[in-house]
Every structure is written in C-alpha cells, then in structure tokens.
Amino acid sequence: MSNELVWPADLGPVVCVVGARPNFMKMAPILRAFGGHRPAVPTLLVHTGQHYDNDMNDRLFVDLRLPHPDVNLEVGSGTHAVQTAEVMRRFEPVVDAHRPSCVLVVGDVNSTLACTLVCAKKGVPVVHVEAGLRSYDRAMPEEINRLLTDQIADRLYTTERSAHTNLAREGVAEERVRFVGNVMIDSLLSNREFAHSPAKSLQMAGIDPAVVDDPLGYGVVTLHRPSNVDRAQTLAPLLTVLREVADRLPLIFALHPRTRANIERFGLLELLAGSRIVLLPPQGYLEMLGLLAGARLVLSDSGGLQEETTALGVPCLTIRDNTERPITVEQGTNTMVGCDPQAIRKGVDEILGGTGKSGRIPELWDGYAAPRIAEDLCQWLLARHAQCQTPD
Numbered sequence: 001m002s003n004e005l006v007w008p009a010d011l012g013p014v015v016c017v018v019g020a021r022p023n024f025m026k027m028a029p030i031l032r033a034f035g036g037h038r039p040a041v042p043t044l045l046v047h048t049g050q051h052y053d054n055d056m057n058d059r060l061f062v063d064l065r066l067p068h069p070d071v072n073l074e075v076g077s078g079t080h081a082v083q084t085a086e087v088m089r090r091f092e093p094v095v096d097a098h099r100p101s102c103v104l105v106v107g108d109v110n111s112t113l114a115c116t117l118v119c120a121k122k123g124v125p126v127v128h129v130e131a132g133l134r135s136y137d138r139a140m141p142e143e144i145n146r147l148l149t150d151q152i153a154d155r156l157y158t159t160e161r162s163a164h165t166n167l168a169r170e171g172v173a174e175e176r177v178r179f180v181g182n183v184m185i186d187s188l189l190s191n192r193e194f195a196h197s198p199a200k201s202l203q204m205a206g207i208d209p210a211v212v213d214d215p216l217g218y219g220v221v222t223l224h225r226p227s228n229v230d231r232a233q234t235l236a237p238l239l240t241v242l243r244e245v246a247d248r249l250p251l252i253f254a255l256h257p258r259t260r261a262n263i264e265r266f267g268l269l270e271l272l273a274g275s276r277i278v279l280l281p282p283q284g285y286l287e288m289l290g291l292l293a294g295a296r297l298v299l300s301d302s303g304g305l306q307e308e309t310t311a312l313g314v315p316c317l318t319i320r321d322n323t324e325r326p327i328t329v330e331q332g333t334n335t336m337v338g339c340d341p342q343a344i345r346k347g348v349d350e351i352l353g354g355t356g357k358s359g360r361i362p363e364l365w366d367g368y369a370a371p372r373i374a375e376d377l378c379q380w381l382l383a384r385h386a387q388c389q390t391p392d
Helices: 021-036 054-063 080-098 110-122 141-152 160-168 183-194 198-204 232-246 259-267 285-293 302-314 339-354 369-389
Strands: 013-020 042-049 102-106 126-129 157-159 177-179 219-222 253-254 277-280 295-299 316-318 332-337
Touching: 013 080, 013 110, 013 160, 013 302, 021 042, 021 259, 021 302, 021 316, 021 369, 042 080, 042 232, 042 295, 054 198, 080 110, 102 110, 102 369, 110 141, 126 141, 126 198, 157 160, 157 369, 160 177, 177 302, 183 285, 183 302, 183 369, 219 232, 232 253, 232 259, 232 277, 232 339, 253 285, 285 295, 285 302, 295 302, 302 332, 316 339
Parallel strands: 013 042, 013 102, 102 126, 126 157, 157 177, 219 253, 219 295, 253 277, 295 316, 316 332
Antiparallel strands: none
C-alpha cells in the first residue's frame, strides 16, 4: 500500500490567474512545479484576456510551454476602472463554479487586483506571487494594484528581501510572507537553450541580420509606459537620443503597439528614418530572450527586463525615475536614467567605455523559485484543510 500523499477529494483546485504578457512568464514554471509536486496540486488556469493580442498570446503559450487556459474571460481593453470591473464581473462565476482551495495571482496588473477583490468578498484565500515590490510612485496604476493585493492576500511570496521590509512597514504579518526567489528567472533559465538567435529573429521579420553587424555589438530598446510614450514632448527627445546612440552601435527597437501608434500620431517617424535603429514588431518570448542575451546593452522602461538583464549579466539603462525592483540596481546590472537624454548618454558612455555595471545574481534567483512555492503552498493548504476537518 502506497504512503504517497494524495490531494484530498474535497479540497478544490488552485485557480491560477494570468491577464497580461508578464504574467505568462511567471505562471509557466509555477504550473510545472504544481504538476511535478507530490501530491500533485490540481490547478485551473484562468486567462482574463486583459492582454488581447491573440497572435501574441498563442505564441507566448507555445514558447513558454504553457497549457491553454481552462477558462478565458475575454475581457479585452478598457480604462483601468472598466477593465478591473469587467474582470471582477466575469471572474466571480468561475469562483462559484469551481470552489477553489485558493486563487493564485502574480505581478501587478489590473487582473491581479480584480481577482483578489473578488476573493476577498467570497472568503477565498489569495496567494500573491511577487509580493512586496514598491516603486513608491502612486501615479503608477501598478503600484496601487500591488499595495491593495498585498493587504488582502493570505500567502505572499517575495522575490527579494527588501520586499519583507516594505510589507512589515505596511502592517502585513510576517507569518503570511515567504521569501522564495524569482519565478521570472525560473522561466529564463529553463528557456535559454530554446531562445532564438538574433539573426533568426531579424530574418523572421524580413530584415537582413547584417544591419546590426557591428564590432561593438547591438543594443535592444523597448518603450511602452504612458509616461514615456503618450506625450510628444517626452517621446521626441527620447527618440532623438536613441538616434544618437544608434550612431555608435545599432539598436533593435521592439515596438509596442501603443508606442508605434503614438510615434505615427505625433509625426515622429522622421526621427528614426535613415538611422541604425531597426524597428521590429512585438517579439515572442524566445525571440526577445535571444535578443537580450546577445545584447551589449538594453534601454527600456520595462519592469521585467530589469530582472532579465540582471540575470543575463547585460547592462540595462532603465528609462524611468523609480523602480519597484531595487535589487536590480543595488546588486544587478540596472541603472536608472529617467527620461533625461544627458543621463542616457552618460550611461551609454560608461557601458561602451567598459565602466558600466557588471552586477551579480541576487539571492535565490536560481531557477527553483516555483518548486519552493509549490512545496510551501501545498503544505499550507493541506494544513488549513486538516484544521477545518478537526472537530471543535
């Protein structure tokens, strides 16, 4: 007779929520860890549809070896209020139908907060992966999502120890928090061998790879935050300084749809014409991973790229005034330059001059964050279940 633990028949699945592109990279290793745990943790994958580019969704699921979602709420775009409300409206019946043991949310997108609020009203435990990160900029919708989700969540998993200080300051009980490492790095390490070469990605876009063949290498650019791309007064100087950087080494600019639309709307395409800036459409995960791994430097306003470049040892200039991932600056390869052209020029000078940051890999960014989550969450849920079965 086997002594292997089994998941109780009357204990519901863990409902795992994804809503936008960064969530997919975080959820893929978690689902694999749940499936490989003993006992296996039953899951239900819910895609809210907050990120609504079907072609990109399909490519990301394939690249990350993610199962297709069990439920797709197909929410689509809208204002922050409309999108959050619509996710709540469509997610509540899922909770009612499947009676989950808990709902696991990742990151800081609108879907993260919306599903957390539903659970708070229904008395369903919430688990937050990537808890405790703070930019201290409440003008960022993501910061509000982080703050409120962490106040409600019952189990909080952190990527860096500074997150524990933030949570303690906000009154979150220490016993609710566990330091497990970074699941984004789990995805990066498990997929690096499958990453597409830069030449292949360029060829797939119909571009001759020779255009970025330079003794200095090439840089990668992404811009998508409203603060950088929604006003011509900010976007034009950024494109101008990128053109200057491209005079020194070619740049591969993966254009977010929002950014492309604003460049065209503001009549700024001429700033890029004739430069060594190669414009690409949004890239799949494996394409982007290959581009990052081979880059001499990265210029971006992305949160995830701060972490990925640190893990890859690639210098990153973050075009923001603050970061919710301070460990990438303190220990990694990340430097904050805001949207100041002079700071960007100085950062590029240092990197190309050999005095840029080399950084180191932060604690527990080792590819095993997801198994640590699976082990802790399983024990926690089984203990809660056993306690509920104990007669008063």
